[in-house]
Amino acid sequence: MPNKKKTRQEKTRFSSKHIILIPIIISLITALSFTIYFLFSQSEAKFSLNAAIIDQLKIEYQNQAFIDNVTSLLEKYGFQVTYYKTARVDVYRELAKKDYGIIILRVHSALREDKSTVDLFTSERYSPYDPDKYRWERENDYMVIGELLYRPGQFYYAVTHKFIQNLEGRFSKSIIVAMGCWSLKEGCEQLAKAFVDKGAIAYIGWTNIVLINHTDTETMKLLTMLLDQNYSVSKAVSKTQNYSYIDAKTGEKIETKMRFYPAREDIANLKISDLIAETKTTLNSNFLLNYLPYDILLLATFPSKYHFWNHKNDIFLKYSICCTSNSYIKCCSIKINLSSYIKFNYRR
Secondary structure (H helix, E strand, O other), X not given: OHHHHHHHHHXXXXXXXXXXXXXXXXXXXXXXXXXXXXXXXXHHOOOOOXXXXXXXXXXXXXXXXXXXXXXXXXXXXXXXXXXXXXXXXXXXHOHHHOOOOEEEEEOOEEEOOOOOOEEEEEEXXXXXXXXXXXXXXXXXXXEEXXXXXXXXXXXXXXEOHHHHXXXXXXXXOOEEEEOOXXXXXXXXXXXXXXHHHOOOOEEEEEOOOOOHHHHHHHHHHHHHHHHOOOOOHHHHHXXXXXXXXXXXXXXXXXXXXXXXXXXXXXXXXXOHHXXXXXXXXXXXXXXXXXXXXXXXXXXXXXXXXXXXXXXXXXXXXXXXXXXXXXXXXXXXXXXXXXXXXXXXEEEO
């Protein structure tokens, strides 16, 4: 019996050398915790390889070839494409929460009668028999009622720049391509600014009225230049075609062209290939993603519990942190033996 007690005491006794190492271990744990937090927070801010096409024009001006060609082009460069065949209010409402890197708005847009700003049409018709629908939004300038010029008396709900400003969520360094009339009219950039203020990196649109077949053609050309030819935003936009029309009512000549916002040098030189490379580099450098087969959010970066023990002249540390997904918590238990290895084990 005395021999057994002596053995137990020797096994649990720490040497002075081991005690000196304890602060070093704590420092390593703290550094690891901050690294985990840094990698997760950085990855959330990156450009996304998801894309959306919102096709409000499908109801009257279906162009399946355009949709198919754009989808194929985006998929070729690794994007997962979501296609919305309508532009209901809820589609806009959820837009900033969906993590889209490229958003193509194939929707009508209209300049207000006082020429102060531009709004985006939805697919939802306004009816005087339902005057309370979206009443709060209309009273607070989140939405307005828009009329199609080529179909007088046909009214739709439209979302305003204030609607975009107050969306839940953030855009993932998104590039917005607004295909409608006046979508980026000079002096009426409130809509573009709202998207950029919510996290979009660039917004591309038209300065004046544009015909649907023309905007389909030039948007496809724009995306081809941005992706296949690796042009910068400025170069691609400058190589799209300008159009001239005669106003049927006034006889005035109308000229329209694509432009981008914000008109800064860094946006002018921006290339989608750089955004894609940045995203892939971030994913590859995030070593935790090599271990976790699902997306998780960091719940705690400092140890929930830890303890030391000594065995055969080696000092061991067991340290735990926990992460959470939408449906359950997953804990990461890290065992450290300073003389050999660091090993990650995960338990559900």
